[in-house]
Amino acid sequence: MTSTTPKSFLAALSGLFCFVFVVGGASGLLHEWFGWIHFMGFVRFLVPGGYEIYSYVVMIVLGLAVGVAGDTVARRGRR
Template identity: 85%
Template sequence: MTSTSNSPLAALSGLICFVLVVGGTSGLLHEWFGWIHFMGFVRFLVPGGYEVYSYVVMIVLGLAVGAAGDAVTRRGRG
């Protein structure tokens, strides 16, 4: 696997995007179907009683961070 950018910002935004999207999806699956948490540590970021909303916000925020990191990377190349 080759990276199109060697920027530490691109790597960090990619990591944050992955953690938020996968953690939020895992949390939603756990809340709706009772499956185990793949990334159980994200439950400490969620206030009690607002689990579903918080996991949806995590997914949206993760996608936004990923898009912003991609935009910064593209702007730096061109």
């Protein structure tokens, strides 16, 4: 079932950050490994030179953590 209650601003913002970090990190990893996809090119400005792989993995983990935190805030607000 879907909920009809609107999400809070913080939950919606964390969902946006989650999407940007996870998709940006994944596309950065694919670009580093295969060299053919560069969907979110602006994330290359967020990583230091020589540490691209580590930075993209951290970006994915950070995006997942932000998504879980936003989901927790949204659930806590429904009580």
